[in-house]
Amino acid sequence: MPDVAAKSAALPKLEVCQVSKSYRVQGKLLQVLDEINLEIFPREFVCLVGASGCGKSTLLNIVAGLVPPSSGEVRVDGQVVPGPGADRGMVFQSYTLYPWLTVAQNVAFGLQLQNMPKAQQQERVAYYLHTVGLTQFAGAYPKQLSGGMKQRVAIARALATKPEVLLMDEPFGALDAQTKEQMQQFLQDLWQQTHITVLMITHDVEEAIYLSQRVHVMSSRPGRLKQEVPIDLPEQRDLDLKLSPEFLSLKREILHSLRE
Numbered sequence: 001m002p003d004v005a006a007k008s009a010a011l012p013k014l015e016v017c018q019v020s021k022s023y024r025v026q027g028k029l030l031q032v033l034d035e036i037n038l039e040i041f042p043r044e045f046v047c048l049v050g051a052s053g054c055g056k057s058t059l060l061n062i063v064a065g066l067v068p069p070s071s072g073e074v075r076v077d078g079q080v081v082p083g084p085g086a087d088r089g090m091v092f093q094s095y096t097l098y099p100w101l102t103v104a105q106n107v108a109f110g111l112q113l114q115n116m117p118k119a120q121q122q123e124r125v126a127y128y129l130h131t132v133g134l135t136q137f138a139g140a141y142p143k144q145l146s147g148g149m150k151q152r153v154a155i156a157r158a159l160a161t162k163p164e165v166l167l168m169d170e171p172f173g174a175l176d177a178q179t180k181e182q183m184q185q186f187l188q189d190l191w192q193q194t195h196i197t198v199l200m201i202t203h204d205v206e207e208a209i210y211l212s213q214r215v216h217v218m219s220s221r222p223g224r225l226k227q228e229v230p231i232d233l234p235e236q237r238d239l240d241l242k243l244s245p246e247f248l249s250l251k252r253e254i255l256h257s258l259r260e
């Protein structure tokens, strides 16, 4: 975790500046997000937690450039981002692999769009398939994979273009409890290896604490960031940590904040 001095010296990797979002629904203005300000520093893993419908996906989609904000802006390395870009890799909750492409072709998809030479693509794909432990499944099709494996392919695909920030929208929300815990351990280990900057949304408080250095709690209607909770737990984590008094105390604090 960046200590306070190191953090203040570093420039933010990702900035969400005064972002608000409203939709017009049946002639009325529905304010979904109200003046969201957020800074994420290089190598940080930050989670947003909030009740269903509080605007988490809307915020992440704005950061990804998939939805325009009504006001405010998003910056990566200090530059305003006007739309989607290879600097932000995205992993969604639902499986978004192309069923007609093999695992390796799915991971190569963004590289092809960048017109990367074939040999370099193969090298990059092999590296990221190894990173997510799926080398043996390079030639398999998505329908031959379990839910957890599909999400590992989606993560490899998002990482393959070497984004500055990885954005994750409830990536384990569709998995059973046991697979979900395995994937949390997998993502924790992956982050230890790559130290990529991550912004993830989840409504699973334990998952947020286990994975992050900071958790932001969102309130609803309109969505606001109401509390920032630093997660002062050791960087190296295993699942037993979830039973420790420090972990349970953080969980209590965040659950209380969500209920207020």
Ligand SMILES: Nc1ncnc2c1ncn2[C@@H]1O[C@H](COP(=O)(O)OP(=O)(O)OP(=O)(O)O)[C@@H](O)[C@H]1O
Pocket (backbone or CB within 6 Å): 023, 024, 025, 030, 032, 050, 051, 052, 053, 054, 055, 056, 057, 058, 059, 203
């Ligand atoms: N395109 C849209 N038009 C109108 N309203 C929308 C649109 N997209 C989202 N909303 C509304 O914005 C609010 C926030 O939705 P959003 O999906 O961002 O919440 P969320 O916190 O991600 O919810 P969940 O955890 O259930 O996925 C909801 O009330 C939703 O109905």
